[in-house]
Amino acid sequence: MTTRSFSIPELAAAQAQKHVTVNEALRVIDAAMNLVVASRAVTDPPIEPGEGEKYIPANPATGIWSSHENEIAAFVNGQWRFFSPEVGWRAFDQATAKLAIWDGADWTDFAGGGTQPLLGINTVADATNRLAVKSDAVLFSHDDVTPGTGDMRFVINKAAVGNTASLLFQTGYSGRGEVGLAGSDALELKASADGATFDDVLTLDPVSHTLRFTLDGSERARVSAEGYFGIGTSSPLERLHVNGTARMSEIWTEQGIAIGGDNTPADFWGSGGNAALFFNKGFLGTNGSFATSLFSNGHRNNAGSFTFLGVAGITDTASGIDLYPDGAIWFRGGAAVGTTILPRMIIDASGNVGIATTSPSDTLSVNGTVGISGGTTNIVLSLESTDGRCGLALSDVSTTGPFQVLIEALGDDMILSAGGAARLTLGSNGSLTAGGVYTMTTASAANVNVASDGLLRRSTSSAKYKDDIREMTAPERDVLKALRPVSYLSTCEGDDPKRRHFGLIAEEVFEAAPSLVHLGADGSPEGVMYDRIVPHLIAGQQTHETSIAELRGRVEALEAA
Structure with missing residues (x-):
């Protein structure tokens, strides 16, 4: 038999060697107790x-x-x-x-x-x-013995929304700061000077997703759920929304500034009052007595009834832009003249642009030399429709009178006019027409030749342009005998396709006398230089006259015999 709990062997009646059983029982007790x-x-x-x-x-x-x-x-x-x-x-x-x-x-x-x-x-x-x-310190650490999850969370639970679950910081057992859920589910940071009255400093609302900054019992700033930061307003509409006066030494923005309420300007004050106004509709203006200016290295002054960009205590240069109440825009820059930076370009109320002049009489008026430079530089003049002409007028007198020279475009053609009439037309196909040349003739001028590259050259017969002068040889005199006069219908775009013409074939003339043929840009025969045939005609005429004279002498001699 053994005991119930430790299975210790029991002594039997009249048991021999009882010490063995007792020793075994002692071992069990020693092991279990x-x-x-x-x-x-x-x-x-x-x-x-x-x-x-x-x-x-x-x-x-x-x-x-x-x-x-x-x-x-x-x-x-x-x-x-x-x-x-x-x-x-x-x-x-x-x-x-x-x-x-x-x-x-x-x-x-x-x-x-x-x-x-x-x-x-x-x-x-x-x-x-x-x-x-x-204690000087209290440690709450994650469970690294069990081990646990590695997290450590201090939980403060309250019964309902209206109760408080917070951490209270005291000085001398008098509250000075509190963080937690105080009477709501919004996370709040509070401060107190006496332990009795607490001011809300920071409130994070989980319902509206807003962050409120409160001082002395009043809300001073707010961050909305959209990330808008408002000062003096509980409904910010921009990344930075200020309802009230703002003062800053510098401001940097990539998107813009919206200041003021509906139809209410936000003032930018100077020593003389509200000199500039920003409106919530995106307008920047002045109080009506000043031009609106953007300037550097200077400031605004008021002299009498004039408004201008002024420079104070400056001996160097400055620049600025003035927007005048009459609709004009003045661009200023350069060295100061007295207390003023001179205007360099203006746009008047009519839209005329003046460069180096404050009284532009045309859409663009330039008082000075216009220079254009660059690798590829063009001046483009165009019309909104093809009904009219667009050009460049040149005159050495007042532009109010007739223009003396006009270069204009008509379709794809360029026309040069002088004296009130078109004098030269350059066609889009490369043709060049000078209307006055046909009616203005002279008996003393040399001929004009058009080369294969389109270059105009003057033809001359002066001895000073000739070398190795000699009499024509017999073969050169007789070259006309190899030419074949033909009649033909022209396919040139400037000719009447039904009118028959007479002439020579350039390719045939080239075979007999290459010097009488005008070659094209590719080196192939292009046209016969009929003016060069004249010397051959003269030489042939002289040869015929000599032969006729010899025959006449022979006839007279025969008749006399």
Whole structure:
């Protein structure tokens, strides 16, 4: 027979060698009472265990420990003995320094149970402060023993929206700062000077997704859910929305500034009052007495009834733009003349542009020389329709009178006019027409020749342009005999296709006398130079006259005989 809890063998009546049973019972008691084990995490039996060493084999146990997981393995008298734990057995684990309890299924670490109504650490807790700690520091760390998730969260829970869950910071047990959910679900930061009255400083509303800044009981700024920052307004409409006067030494923006309410300007003040106004519709203006100016290296002055860009204490240069109430725009720049920067270009109320003049009489008036330079530079003049002409007028007198020279475009053609009439037309096909040349003739001028490259050349017969002058040879005199006069219909675009013409074939003339043919750009025969045939005609005429004279002499001699 054995006992129920520890299986200790009982002594039988008239049992022999009772000491054996007693000793065995003592060994069981020694193994089970005040149980201390070397480890609960070992799966293999140690090679040289010490007498009386005890373990709780971990799963999966090996060797002689096999199938004895979670039992008590005790090394007694040179051999391992195993004891099955009962529910409630306790064992101290030397490896972890923890007390473990067998719950019938597993060994679990012992933890304090139950509840305590008050807990004071180095101080006395009371009904209000059920947990009280007096310490220079309190540490809350993540669980790296179990181990846990690695997180550490300090939770303060309240019953309802209208209650408070917060951290209160005190000086001398008088509140000075508070962070938490105070009477709402909005996260608030509060401050107090006396511990009784708290001012809201920062409020993050999870419903409207806004961030409010409050000082002295009034909201001073707000960040909306869209990321708009408002000062003096609870409904910001831009990235920065200021309702009131703003003062700054510099401002940088890539999108724009919206200041003021509906039809209400925001003033930019100077020593003389509100000199500039910004309107919420995107307008920038003045109070009516000043031009609106954008300038550098200077400031605005008012002299009498005039408004201008002024320069104070400046001996260098400045630049600026003036927008005048009459609709004119003046661009200023350069060295100061007195206290003024001279205008360099203006656009008057009529839209006329003046460069180096303040009184433009045309759409573009330039008082000075116009220079154009660059690798590829063009001046483009165009009309919105093809009904009229577009050109460049040149005159050395007032532009109010007739233009003396006009270069204009008509379709794809260019026309040069002088004296009020077209004098020269350059066609889009390369043709050149000079209307006055046909009616203006002279008997003394040399001929004009058009070369194959389109170059106009003057034909000359002067001896100063000739060398190696000699009489024509007989073959040169007789070259006309090889030419074949023909009649033909012309296919040239400038000729009547039904009119018959007479002439020579350039290719045939080229075979007989290349010097009488005008070659094209590709070197092929293009046209017969009929003017060069004249010397051959003269030479032939002279030869005929000589032959006729000889024949006449012979006839006269025969008649006399």
